[in-house]
Amino acid sequence: AKLKTQIIAQFNQTLEKLGLDPDNNIIQNDMVKIEFDKKRFNLNGKIWATVTDFKNKKEYEGYMNIKDIPTYFKNYKLIEEKNIEM
Numbered sequence: 001a002k003l004k005t006q007i008i009a010q011f012n013q014t015l016e017k018l019g020l021d022p023d024n025n026i027i028q029n030d031m032v033k034i035e036f037d038k039k040r041f042n043l044n045g046k047i048w049a050t051v052t053d054f055k056n057k058k059e060y061e062g063y064m065n066i067k068d069i070p071t072y073f074k075n076y077k078l079i080e081e082k083n084i085e086m
Contacts, residue, residue, distance in 0.1 A: 011066050
């Protein structure tokens with residue numbers, strides 16, 4: 001139970017560092033929407049996520065490393081900013 005609490009705390013801190021509400025299960029920008037299922041995670045620091053890629057009209061789902069969430073979200077943001085500049 002302690003490890004479960006630590007993993008959820010890590011997830012919440014990750015969202016806070018992105019400037020997002022940790023109570024929200026969805027993060028989104030113009031390129032991507034990522035929905036998290038806080039009830040589905042494993043004890044090695046991964047949480048179940050459904051990723052909707054708006055540009056390619058594709059949806060992916062599976063476990064995502066909590067520590068990779070900022071990189072994944074920001075990479076889509078970088079793509080979005082590049083497309084605006086073109």
